[in-house]
Amino acid sequence: MIDEGLKSELQKQGVFVVSTEWLYNWGRKSSIWPLQFGLACCAIEMIAAAAARYDLARFGAEVFRATPRQADLMIVAGTVTKKMAPQVVRLFNQMPEPKYVIAMGACAISGGPFKDGYNVLKGVDRYIPVDVHIPGCPPRPEALLHAIITLQEKITGQHIDQTRWYDATATTEFPIPVCGEHDLLPAANPEVWQPPKDYRDVTNEESTKKS
Amino acid sequence: MIAAPSTIPAGGAITTQLLEISIGPQHPSTHGVFRMDVVLDGEVVRALKPVVGYLHRNHEQLAEKMSWLGSMPYTDRLDYFNSMSNNWAYALAVEKLAGIKVPERAEYIRVIMAELSRLQNHASAIGFLLQDCGAWGTPLLYAFKEREKILDFFETVSGSRMMCNYFRFGGVRVDLNDEMLAMARKIVAEFPKFLDEFEKLMTTNEVVLARCQRVGILPKELAIAGSISGPVARASGVEYDIRKVDKYGVYGQLEFGVPVGAVGDVYDRYYIRVLEMRESVKILQQVLRDIPAGPVQAVEVKLRGFKIPAGDGYGRVEGAKGELGFYLVSEGGPKPYRYHIRPPSFINLTVLEDMCVGHKVADAIIILGSIDIVLGEVDR
Amino acid sequence: MIPTSEQLCAAVPGAVIEIVPSTPAAAQPAMLVDREHLVAVARYLKNEPSCQLDFCSCVTGVDYLAKGFIEIVYHLYSVALKHGPVVLKVRAPRELNQCHVPSLTTVWRGCEFQEREAFDLYGVKFDGHPDLRRILMWNEFTDHPMRKDYVPPADYEWEPTPHDEVLKRTKAAGGIMPPSAAVEVKK
Numbered sequence: 001m002i003d004e005g006l007k008s009e010l011q012k013q014g015v016f017v018v019s020t021e022w023l024y025n026w027g028r029k030s031s032i033w034p035l036q037f038g039l040a041c042c043a044i045e046m047i048a049a050a051a052a053r054y055d056l057a058r059f060g061a062e063v064f065r066a067t068p069r070q071a072d073l074m075i076v077a078g079t080v081t082k083k084m085a086p087q088v089v090r091l092f093n094q095m096p097e098p099k100y101v102i103a104m105g106a107c108a109i110s111g112g113p114f115k116d117g118y119n120v121l122k123g124v125d126r127y128i129p130v131d132v133h134i135p136g137c138p139p140r141p142e143a144l145l146h147a148i149i150t151l152q153e154k155i156t157g158q159h160i161d162q163t164r165w166y167d168a169t170a171t172t173e174f175p176i177p178v179c180g181e182h183d184l185l186p187a188a189n190p191e192v193w194q195p196p197k198d199y200r201d202v203t204n205e206e207s208t209k210k211s
Numbered sequence: 212m213i214a215a216p217s218t219i220p221a222g223g224a225i226t227t228q229l230l231e232i233s234i235g236p237q238h239p240s241t242h243g244v245f246r247m248d249v250v251l252d253g254e255v256v257r258a259l260k261p262v263v264g265y266l267h268r269n270h271e272q273l274a275e276k277m278s279w280l281g282s283m284p285y286t287d288r289l290d291y292f293n294s295m296s297n298n299w300a301y302a303l304a305v306e307k308l309a310g311i312k313v314p315e316r317a318e319y320i321r322v323i324m325a326e327l328s329r330l331q332n333h334a335s336a337i338g339f340l341l342q343d344c345g346a347w348g349t350p351l352l353y354a355f356k357e358r359e360k361i362l363d364f365f366e367t368v369s370g371s372r373m374m375c376n377y378f379r380f381g382g383v384r385v386d387l388n389d390e391m392l393a394m395a396r397k398i399v400a401e402f403p404k405f406l407d408e409f410e411k412l413m414t415t416n417e418v419v420l421a422r423c424q425r426v427g428i429l430p431k432e433l434a435i436a437g438s439i440s441g442p443v444a445r446a447s448g449v450e451y452d453i454r455k456v457d458k459y460g461v462y463g464q465l466e467f468g469v470p471v472g473a474v475g476d477v478y479d480r481y482y483i484r485v486l487e488m489r490e491s492v493k494i495l496q497q498v499l500r501d502i503p504a505g506p507v508q509a510v511e512v513k514l515r516g517f518k519i520p521a522g523d524g525y526g527r528v529e530g531a532k533g534e535l536g537f538y539l540v541s542e543g544g545p546k547p548y549r550y551h552i553r554p555p556s557f558i559n560l561t562v563l564e565d566m567c568v569g570h571k572v573a574d575a576i577i578i579l580g581s582i583d584i585v586l587g588e589v590d591r
Numbered sequence: 592m593i594p595t596s597e598q599l600c601a602a603v604p605g606a607v608i609e610i611v612p613s614t615p616a617a618a619q620p621a622m623l624v625d626r627e628h629l630v631a632v633a634r635y636l637k638n639e640p641s642c643q644l645d646f647c648s649c650v651t652g653v654d655y656l657a658k659g660f661i662e663i664v665y666h667l668y669s670v671a672l673k674h675g676p677v678v679l680k681v682r683a684p685r686e687l688n689q690c691h692v693p694s695l696t697t698v699w700r701g702c703e704f705q706e707r708e709a710f711d712l713y714g715v716k717f718d719g720h721p722d723l724r725r726i727l728m729w730n731e732f733t734d735h736p737m738r739k740d741y742v743p744p745a746d747y748e749w750e751p752t753p754h755d756e757v758l759k760r761t762k763a764a765g766g767i768m769p770p771s772a773a774v775e776v777k778k
Contacts, residue, residue, distance in 0.1 A: 036239050040266055040587055041291035041373065043243065051355040066239040081590075083729050084244055084265040087236055107268075113285065115748040116276065117269030118736045119728065122748040138291075138373055179729040183744035264727035272737055310616025435645050435670050438701020451646075451670045524617030525649065525666050525676055538651045538664065541614065553649040553666075561704050590727060 021160050028072070028098065029060075029155040032148065035071035036064035037091065040078025042105040042138040049141035059148050068094040073151070075144070076130075079107035079114055080121040082184050089176045092128045097165030097172055100155075102147050103130045106137045113137065126188040128174055227253055236265045240343050240576045243586035247563075247575070254571045259564045263557070266590040274550035279305060279517050280380065282550065287374040289552065290588040292332045295324040295365070296530040298378035303459060304526030304537035305380050309519045311512055316505040317382040318461045322498045323395060324377065325528070326491040327365070330402060331358040332531035333442075333484040333491075334409075336583040340481060341413060343580035344422045350413060357405050364394050380517065381509030392499065399495045406488060414482065423478035427566040427578035430475060437562040440555050441533025443582055446483040447475030453529035467494050477574075480581040518545055532556045532583055552591055556584040592641045593677055596622055602639070603631045611680060621664070621678035626692055629681050630719075633698045636667060636677065643671045647699035652709035656739040659685055661713055663692055665702075683715060685738075691716035694723075712737035 002017055010017055018026075038046060050056045050064065065071045068091045080088055092101065103124050106112030111122040124130060131154060132147045139147075164170045171191065177184040235246030244265035250258040270289065274282040286301045287294035299321055306313065313321075338354030362372045368391055369375040369384065377384050387395075413419055429439070434447040444451060452469040454462040470486035472479035521543040527536035533555025540549035559582050567575040596608040599622070606628035613619040624632050636644045644667040651664040660682045668675030683690045694717035696702045706717045707726040714735035717723055725732065734741060747757045 037237050039244055040268075041288055044291055044373065047351075048355060048359070051359075052352050053356065053359050068237075079266060079268050081265060081267055083267065084236060087265075091237055111748050113288070114268040114270075114273065116273055118272070118741070118743045119264075119267045119269055122746060140372065179731050181731060181733040183746060187744070187746045264725075264729070267727040269736070307617050308614045310614075433700070436700040438647055438699065440648075449670060451673070456673050520614050520616075522612060522614030522617065523621075523664075524613045524619055525678070526617075527648070534648060536649055536666070538649055538666065540653055549651070549653045551649070551651040551653075557704060558701055561701055 024160060025156050025158060029152040031063070032059075032061045032073045032100070032151065032155075033063045033065050033071050034061055034073040034075050035068055035091065035095065036066045037074065038077050039080060039084065040105075040107065042077035042108070045138045045141055046075055046077045046104065046144060049144045054141040054145065056145065056148070059145065059152070061148050068092075069096065071095050072098065073100045073102065075102045075104050076108040076124045077104040079112065080124045081119050082121055083119060083179065085121045085124075085127060085184060086176050086179065088124065089127045089174055093173050093176070098163065100131045100151055101128055102132045102134065102144075102151065104134045104144060104147070105139055106135060109133050109135065121184075123193075126193045127177060128189075129192055229257060233262075234575075235262075241579065242339065242584055245579075245584065245586055245589065247579070249567075249572060249575065251572055254573075256567045256570055256572055256575050259567045259575060261560050261563055263560070263586075263589050266586045268587075268591065270591045271550050271552065275547055278545050279519065279547060280514065282547070283378065284374065284376040287376055288587055289554070289591065290530065290532060290535070290556070290585045291373060292335060292585055293328040293531050294373060294375045295328040295377060296528060297535065298375065299325055299460075300526065300528040300530065300535040301537050302378040302380055303528055304524065304539055305519065307526040308522065308524040308539055308541060309380070311381045311509055313382055313460075313509060314506045315461070315503050316386075317507040317509075319498050319502040320383050320387055320507060321378065321460055322462070322465070323387075323495060323502075324365075324368075324375075324383075326495050326498075327361050327395070327398070329491050329531045330488055330495075331361040332583075333488050334358060334405075336531075337409075337413075337481055337484050340477075340577065340580040340583070341419065343577045344419060346413075346418075350409070353405070353409060353412075357402070360398050360401075364391070364398060367391055367394060379508060379512070379514070381512035382507045384508075386507045392502070395495070396499050399492055399499060402492055403489070406485065406492075410485060414485065419481075420478065422574075422577060423481060423581075424476055425474070426477045426570060426574050427581065428474060428476045429562060429566055433562055433565060434475070437565075438558050439533070439562060440559070441530065442483045442487060443480055443533065443559050445470065446472035446479040448472055453527060453534055457527070459528060461498070465494050465497050467491075477577055477581040484583075516545065518543060523549075527553065530555060532585065532588065533559060552588075554588040554591060556582070557589040557591075560584060560589065593674065594636070594639065594642060599632060599635065602635050603628055606632055608632070613678075619676060619678055621680045623680045623682065626681055626683065629679070630693050630695065630698065633665075633679065633695050636679075637698055642674075642677075643669045644675065644677055645699075646670045646675075647695065647701050648676065650695075650702050650705035650709060652713040652715055652737070654685070654713060654737065654739045656685070661685055661690060661715055663709060663715060665695065687714050687735075690714055691718055693718050694720035696720050711735070714738065 056062045103109050108124050111120045114120045132150050134143050134147045230251045233248050235241040236244040246262040248260045286297040289297045334354040334357050338351035341350040365375050366372045369377040429447045431448040434444045434449050450471050467490045472483050519541040523540040525538045527534050536553035538551040539547050542548045566578050607625040609623040611621045611623050646668045648668050649666040653662045662682050665679040667677040681692050683692050709715050711725040711727050745761045
């Protein structure tokens with residue numbers, strides 16, 4: 001590890017000493033290309049965030065790609081319906097690693113105001129892993145900017161040797177649900193999502209630990 | 212998927228096959244999660260079937276499970292560009308069923324809100340249309356710059372940029388103070404400048420003319436038979452504006468024109484929106500000048516325990532996309548028995564195939580853009 | 592001018608027309624037409640020069656579970672004469688094999704998608720509809736979710752809902768349960 005004083009001394013001379021990992025993460029976090037993909041109301045706020053007033057370009061994330069093959073980030077902006085869920089998972093599978101997901105708005109997180117609907121998926125995290133959740137209905141563009149910054153922080157903290165995409169055994173393809181006769185099959189991907197524990201479960205676990 | 216082969220008669224030498232492709236639901240030009248199954252002969256559209264339902268959020272069923280007022284915030288999320296007009300359509304239908312009279316100041320405030328929504332909706336709609344034509348970014352950014360000013364006003368009044376939830380049965384939620392009215396006057400005073408600038412860039416632009424004129428013609432008879440409403444119908448020469456026909460609110464006392472197109476092509480549908488914005492500015496100038504003092508909420512309407520006598524009824528307004536109506540059935544209880552929305556953008560899609568057949572696939576994209584659909588309303 | 596039910600009965604022989612009131616304030620009484628004569632009545636209303644109801648604005652399905660029928664409501668306006676609405680209603684039994692009414696798409700093209708929607712959500716078959724497929728739900732779907740006796744799938748959202756009730760419903764419907772599903776659900 002290089003001494004901080006020496007590092008700053010070298011910087012004054014125009015010599016930048018950084019680790020490969022830092023450089024690698026710096027490059028990735030400064031050019032997150034989102035997938036151009038809007039589902040519902042939140043997509044309009046996503047467009048507003050990319051437009052002149054909020055200017056997502058300040059964070060290097062303005063290059064909305066229309067194809068998943070060129071995208072690093074999927075912003076799930078809006079209600080994921082059951083009819084749309086297989087397409088969302090397929091798009092996520094088509095994105096190359098490293099890839100991230102922002103669940104934008106209450107609907108993408110949990111179904112939001114529409115959670116009682118028969119055709120509404122109760123949260124996109126039932127099928128794909130989500131990195132950042134933004135609450136709000138819809139979240140303001142500033143909230144999306146904050147989510148991008150949060151994601152950048154997450155990227156900065158990742159280590160090359162521990163990342164999912166260099167692990168040969170890790171899952172990169174997520175099973176695509178099938179539209180069944182009454183519901184999606186399966187109703188959730190158990191590897192990604194489990195229903196929250198019941199409060200009695202937690203109490204039981206605690207009591208077993210004590211005894 | 213490849214369908215049966217067909218031969219091109221002209222030229223005769225090349226034999227091609229029909230190609231069936233699916234555009235959407237993830238596509239940059241389908242305005243959301245809309246899908247078209249297109250059958251192509253080379254580049255020419257031979258058949259086109261819209262596939263919708265990718266944003267079907269069960270609003271109608273949810274509304275049947277909650278109180279009358281509980282559905283008001285959900286109407287915001289129908290056509291999410293125009294939450295104020297949607298609120299009005301629902302409030303108007305309920306008021307019609309229950310026989311509620313709205314105070315005059317509230318009627319004026321409603322007109323201000325609806326017309327400002329129309330301004331920002333039409334500005335964004337033509338921005339998106341020109342984006343589909345290939346003017347990547349610029350017109351849309353100009354439109355969104357203007358939209359932000361109007362959204363700031365909505366936020367000042369209602370507390371939310373997009374989902375305003377501002378109307379109540381028998382009035383509106385809060386009164387406008389002088390500061391807010393001054394803000395609205397400023398927006399209205401500056402808006403024509405934006406329109407002039409926008410028109411200078413676009414209306415006589417050679418590329419816009421070449422792409423939009425004589426493309427996607429919708430004949431008047433088909434527009435009426437296909438239940439097409441709003442700017443799309445008026446561009447085809449149907450002189451029908453619910454603001455003039457029903458004279459709801461205070462529209463009967465206001466002076467404004469109803470622009471009507473002559474050809475019914477994409478260009479007419481673009482230009483009719485520009486003209487409607489100019490008429491909206493006129494309406495806004497009148498209501499902001501004449502707005503009377505007084506209460507903004509009918510006192511006899513209870514916020515809690517609100518009920519409607521048993522029966523049904525239909526109320527409609529001229530939304531920015533067309534005729535937005537609500538058919539409500541009451542059983543006399545605190546909840547609607549049936550709550551049905553007449554979504555203009557959904558019904559305007561009925562004739563999409565007729566407009567697109569025979570044109571190039573790139574034209575199908577701008578024809579769709581010229582209808583101005585919002586998927587929240589198409590699928591509900 | 593909108594014809595009275597007597598005039599309509601005279602113009603379409605054999606038609607049975609009943610007037611159904613709306614709420615007192617709305618004052619939009621509906622004409623309940625029998626299934627056999629619906630198309631003839633609709634054609635008459637569209638083509639008669641004195642009423643010219645050329646614009647079918649809204650098509651709605653309503654499920655009256657207790658009364659045992661499904662009602663289809665048509666709201667008609669006239670663009671030419673600028674009057675309306677005229678409300679047409681037609682009823683069909685709730686049983687899926689008998690639940691069919693004649694399609695008015697041949698009279699007003701604008702009914703096409705709305706009738707498909709009523710078919711999708713209510714299971715009403717429209718005889719003579721050119722393209723009667725599901726429109727909002729996917730093709731493999733077999734239920735008609737807007738019917739009042741529809742049972743939704745067991746995929747509840749967990750967090751802000753009371754756990755006991757959700758657990759009970761999920762268990763009854765065979766949905767996904769928490770990791771240790773051995774929890775006794777309180778009755």
